[in-house]
Structure formats: C-alpha cells, structure tokens
Amino acid sequence: MQRVEHVMGMPxxxxxxxxGVDGTIVEQVFDWLRHVDAVFSTxxxxxxxxxxxxxxxxxxxxxxxxxxxxxxxxxxxxKTDGYFDARYAGKLDPSGxxxxxxxxxxxxxxxxxxxxxxxxxxxxxxxxxxxxxxDPAWRIGIQHPHRRDQVAAVVETRSLAVATxxxxxxxxxxxxxxxxxxxxxxxxVTIAGPDLAxxxxxxxxxxxxGARGPHWTARLNGYEAMTILADGLVLSTPGFAxxxxxxxx
Amino acid sequence: MRxxxxxxxxxAALAAPVVDVAQAATKSKVTVVKKTVSGAETxxxxxxxxxxxxxxxxxxxxxxxxxxxxxxxxxxxxxxxPNHTDRSVYINQQALPYLVQETLHAQMxxxxxxxxxxxxxxxxxxxxxxxxxxxAKKV
Numbered sequence: 001m002q003r004v005e006h007v008m009g010m011p012x013x014x015x016x017x018x019x020g021v022d023g024t025i026v027e028q029v030f031d032w033l034r035h036v037d038a039v040f041s042t043x044x045x046x047x048x049x050x051x052x053x054x055x056x057x058x059x060x061x062x063x064x065x066x067x068x069x070x071x072x073x074x075x076x077x078x079k080t081d082g083y084f085d086a087r088y089a090g091k092l093d094p095s096g097x098x099x100x101x102x103x104x105x106x107x108x109x110x111x112x113x114x115x116x117x118x119x120x121x122x123x124x125x126x127x128x129x130x131x132x133x134x135d136p137a138w139r140i141g142i143q144h145p146h147r148r149d150q151v152a153a154v155v156e157t158r159s160l161a162v163a164t165x166x167x168x169x170x171x172x173x174x175x176x177x178x179x180x181x182x183x184x185x186x187x188x189v190t191i192a193g194p195d196l197a198x199x200x201x202x203x204x205x206x207x208x209x210g211a212r213g214p215h216w217t218a219r220l221n222g223y224e225a226m227t228i229l230a231d232g233l234v235l236s237t238p239g240f241a242x243x244x245x246x247x248x249x
Numbered sequence: 250m251r252x253x254x255x256x257x258x259x260x261a262a263l264a265a266p267v268v269d270v271a272q273a274a275t276k277s278k279v280t281v282v283k284k285t286v287s288g289a290e291t292x293x294x295x296x297x298x299x300x301x302x303x304x305x306x307x308x309x310x311x312x313x314x315x316x317x318x319x320x321x322x323x324x325x326x327x328x329x330x331p332n333h334t335d336r337s338v339y340i341n342q343q344a345l346p347y348l349v350q351e352t353l354h355a356q357m358x359x360x361x362x363x364x365x366x367x368x369x370x371x372x373x374x375x376x377x378x379x380x381x382x383x384x385a386k387k388v
Contacts (some may be wrong), residue, residue, distance in 0.1 A: 015362070124366040132362045141358055143366030150355040151364065166367030188367050218348055232353045241349040 001026060007033040008041070008099060010123040016110070018132040025113040029106045036102040039063060041179035042093050048247070053092045072197065073097050080205035095205055100163060100197035103127050107196075125163040127196045145228055146189040152228060153244050161196035165189050165203035166228075185211045185230050192240060193223035277312040 002015045003026055012033060014026050041047045048066050051057035059067060073086035073094050086094040099122050106120045107127045117130030118136055137158045141151030145166065155162065159180040166188030189206040191199040202223055206213035214235040217225030224239035236244070283306050290300045310317045 013363075099309045119363055121363055124364065126361070126363055126365060135362075138363060139358075139361040140365055141361040143364055144353075144355045147355045148283045149357070151358050151361065152353055152355065154358055154361055159323070162363075162365045164365045164367050190365055214348055228353060234353050236349045236351070238349060241351075 002238055003030070005030055005033075005234065008037045008095075008102070008122070010044070010099075012123075013121040014106070015119040015121075015132070017131065018115050019111075021115060025110060025115060028113070029109055032106055032109060036098060036105075039066060040069070040094065040098045042091075042095060043186070049092060049094065069094055069101055070126045072101070076201040076205075078133060078197070079130055080201065083205035083208045084201045097197050097201055098177075099123065100125060100161070100195075100200035103196045104161070125161075125196060125200050127161045129156060129159050129236065131158060142190050142226065143188070152234065153226060155192065155240075155243050157192075159194075160192050161194060161199045162190065162192045163196060163200035163203045165200075165207040167207075186213055187228045187230055189213055189228075190240075191217065191220075191223050192225075192243070193220075199223060277310055280309045280311075282307050282309075 001017075001021060001022065002013065004011050004013050006012075007030065012030075014029050016026060019084075038044065039048050042049055042053075044050060048057060048062050052059065052062060052066075059070070071088065073084075075082045076097065077086065082237075084096065086092065086097065102124070103120050103122050104127065107118070107129065110118050110120070111129070113133055115129075117133050119126055119128040119132070124139065124143070128140070131137045132139070137156045140155045140157065140160075140162050142153040142155065142162075142164065143166075144150045144152040166186075189203045191203040191206070195200045202217070202220060204226075206217045206225065206227065209216055214227040216227070217223075217227065218237050220237075224237045224243065226234060226236040226240045226244075228234050283304055285302060285304050288301045288303075292297045305320055308319045310319075
C-alpha cells in the first residue's frame with residue numbers, strides 16, 4: 001500500500017509492504033503528520049511555534065512535544081558546534097528537526113501497529129524497516145548531484161534512517177551560521193543511522209561546515225556519512241562504504 | 250565490480266604506450282586484479298578486538314618470459330575495533346583511518362525503491378523521480 005500526500009510543505013510517501021494491512025494505520029500516520037504541521041509550522045499564524053515567536057505563548061505552557069523538540073534542537077546545536085541552529089536570522093524555526101522527528105514518530109506508529117515492512121519518505125529523507133516485499137530489503141539510491149536521473153550510490157538496508165543535505169536541488173538553502181556564507185566545495189552530505197531527526201540535523205550541519213564536514217562526520221557515534229565534493233571526490237566513513245559495497249557484489 | 254573494471258581499463262590504458270615504445274616487438278600482457286584481504290580479528294590489550302581489511306591492487310605484467318608483479322594498497326578499513334568504552338571509541342575515532350576516498354560515479358539503477366537527495370520543501374525533482382519509481386514498479 002503506497003500513499004503520497006502533501007503535508008508540511010512537501011510530498012510525503014508512506015509505503016507499507018506487509019500483507020493484510022488496511023488503510024487505517026496509514027491514515028493514522030497522515031493524521032499525525034497533519035497534527036505536527038498544525039503545531040510546528042512557521043507559516044501558520046496559530047501554530048505554537050508562531051505564537052512562541054510572537055511572545056503570545058510561554059515555553060512552559062507549550063505542548064510537551066514542542067518543548068521536547070526545542071530541547072533536542074538545543075542539544076544538537078551544541079553537538080554540531082552551532083552549525084545546526086533552530087534560529088534562522090534570529091527567527092525561531094525548528095523545521096530542520098521537525099521533519100525528521102515527525103517521520104521517526106510516524107515509524108513508531110507503524111511499529112506499534114505491527115507493521116514490519118515499510119518506508120516513510122519526506123522530501124528526500126526517509127526511514128525504512130524490513131523489506132520492500134517481495135524484495136527482502138529496501139534499496140535506497142543516493143541522488144547524483146549533476147545527473148538527475150541517476151544515483152551516485154545505493155544502500156541496501158532492513159532498518160535505517162537516511163538524510164541528505166546539499167545545494168544542487170534548490171539553490172543554496174543551507175548557510176554557515178558563523179559566517180552567513182554558503183559552504184564551499186561540498187555538493188551533498190548523506191547521513192545514515194538509527195534516527196532520522198538526528199541524521200537530518202547532522203547532514204545539515206556537516207554540509208554547512210563545508211570542507212571540514214567530512215572529518216567531522218567521521219567522529220559521529222552510530223551514524224555513517226558520505227560526502228560528495230564539488231571536485232568529484234566522494235568521502236565515506238568506513239561503515240557507509242561497507243553498506244554500499246554489499247550492493248556492488 | 251564496476252570499480253574493478255574501471256581500474257582494469259585505466260591501468261591498461263596507462264600501460265599501453267610504455268609497452269609500445271619499449272617493447273615494440275614483444276607484446277606485454279598486463280593483468281590487474283583487486284582483492285580484499287581481511288586480517289584476523291585481534292585482541293587489543295584488554296580493550297577488545299580489531300580487524301583490518303585491505304583492498305590490494307595487484308598488477309602483473311608479463312613480457313615474454315619476464316614477469317613483473319606489483320601490489321599496492323588502495324583502501325584500508327577497520328570494520329571491527331574496540332568500542333567497549335566511550336574513551337576507546339574516542340581514541341579509535343581519532344586514530345584509525347576513517348574516510349574512504351573514491352571518485353564520483355553515476356549509475357542508472359532501476360532496482361531501487363527510494364531516493365535520498367537534497368531537497369527542502371516541494372522540490373519537484375527528487376519527488377518526481379521518487380513517484381516515477383513507485384509507478385515503474387506497477388508497470
């Protein structure tokens with residue numbers, strides 16, 4: 001069962017491969033995502049994030065989810081030396097974390113509903129479990145930065161979150177918060193690991209770091225990375241290279 | 250496999266002109282193979298075990314009865330390393346070779362279900378590729 005809906009400003013794909021799953025659980029996932037959008041959108045005047053920004057809502061009166069997300073943003077800001085920042089140009093905007101966090105929770109809804117073979121993909125970032133039945137695993141292509149109909153690598157997995165940050169798709173949308181300049185020399189950073197919110201934040205941060213990014217990714221605990229540089233070099237952490245190699249065999 | 254083939258062609262192309270000049274009369278045969286070799290999993294003091302894997306490129310040049318073999322290490326990986334404390338993880342992350350370097354390749358791969366790419370909101374491309382893949386599965 002595959003469904004695509006436009007939520008949180010992007011098309012979201014929910015692909016469930018288990019037999020005998022009815023549409024109810026998929027509907028629950030989209031209900032959840034619409035709820036997240038209503039609470040966290042910076043485009044909606046009455047969202048909690050907009051009300052916090054205008055000073056109409058105090059943090060201690062915000063929903064526990066909002067407080068949890070903002071706390072996680074603060075933690076990730078520290079872990080990434082300030083390169084992942086939920087404030088853009090002084091304005092509160094946690095959407096860089098919210099997307100991954102919402103997909104992680106969507107995956108939890110499917111887990112709790114007994115679904116064992118699924119993918120949830122939001123704007124090029126995703127979480128998968130089990131296999132794309134009848135295939136025993138999911139095969140995820142990493143977009144080639146120049147050739148839009150081709151991929152630069154393929155990762156085969158039965159449980160993973162994968163996020164890519166880069167500047168080939170929409171022009172420059174990630175900026176180095178320390179210099180207010182776009183990062184140089186890097187086309188894209190892909191991070192794979194257990195949790196999409198973290199993978200996405202790390203990808204954003206590593207991309208913003210520019211040339212220093214690959215070495216920073218090499219020290220992450222539990223997350224693997226692949227960086228595509230503008231000069232055509234690809235730098236992967238050993239775990240990422242190993243995950244890819246299985247697909248070349 | 251793809252990379253092994255590329256290396257083979259690359260090496261042959263480089264070797265050919267040299268052979269033509271030096272050994273115009275005798276033909277040389279150049280064979281390049283890449284092999285992955287794994288060291289034994291080895292105990293590191295009381296900290297845990299380590300295993301090192303190398304990819305070795307072996308170039309064999311046969312000219313008449315002369316045979317020349319050269320080997321070079323093209324990649325070093327450490328698939329197993331001590332990680333039983335945060336400190337040993339930290340030390341190893343500082344010390345072990347931690348980035349594998351390759352050249353960017355493009356591949357057409359119809360056998361994938363998902364695409365991870367840089368996109369923020371409604372970037373049409375990655376999503377359309379994504380939906381095309383979903384559709385292609387139904388053809």
